Amino acid sequence: MTEIIPADYAELLEKPNYGHLGTVRPDDTVQVNPMWFLRDGDTLKFTHTTKRAKFRNLQHNPSMSLSVIDAENPFRYLEVRGRLIAVEPDPTGEFYVVLGKRYGNAEQTPPPDSADRVILVMSIEKTTKQ
Numbered sequence: 001m002t003e004i005i006p007a008d009y010a011e012l013l014e015k016p017n018y019g020h021l022g023t024v025r026p027d028d029t030v031q032v033n034p035m036w037f038l039r040d041g042d043t044l045k046f047t048h049t050t051k052r053a054k055f056r057n058l059q060h061n062p063s064m065s066l067s068v069i070d071a072e073n074p075f076r077y078l079e080v081r082g083r084l085i086a087v088e089p090d091p092t093g094e095f096y097v098v099l100g101k102r103y104g105n106a107e108q109t110p111p112p113d114s115a116d117r118v119i120l121v122m123s124i125e126k127t128t129k130q
Contacts, residue, residue, distance in 0.1 A: 009078045009129050012068045013039040016103045019066040021046065023057035031057055036099040037066065042124055044080065047096045049116040058084045064122045077130055082123035090117040 100108025
């Protein structure tokens with residue numbers, strides 16, 4: 001799988017860069033939101049809740065696309081395309097805490113909506129870059 005992610009762009013997924021995650025709404029329009037994420041081998045993981053539109057979008061259409069811009073050179077980016085392959089319960093908000101710390105909040109605590117938290121797992125199927 002590592003050949004899908006260009007070696008000279010892999011650091012964009014390793015650093016705590018914000019990604020812009022696109023999903024398809026039930027009316028077939030696109031929703032894009034900034035998201036925390038973590039690369040886990042051949043997948044990307046996101047924290048989310050079962051109560052929000054993005055979760056409903058993915059139940060309708062599992063296609064996902066994440067764009068990550070190089071903070072030091074905004075003309076350089078990596079787009080990762082895939083689909084939702086798993087939804088893992090996270091009722092304690094543990095993964096939210098992991099991501100909060102990854103993105104610079106050493107004192108991150110679980111959010112109030114932890115009971116509804118899940119981990120969205122995205123396959124990495126194709127990339128484009130510039």
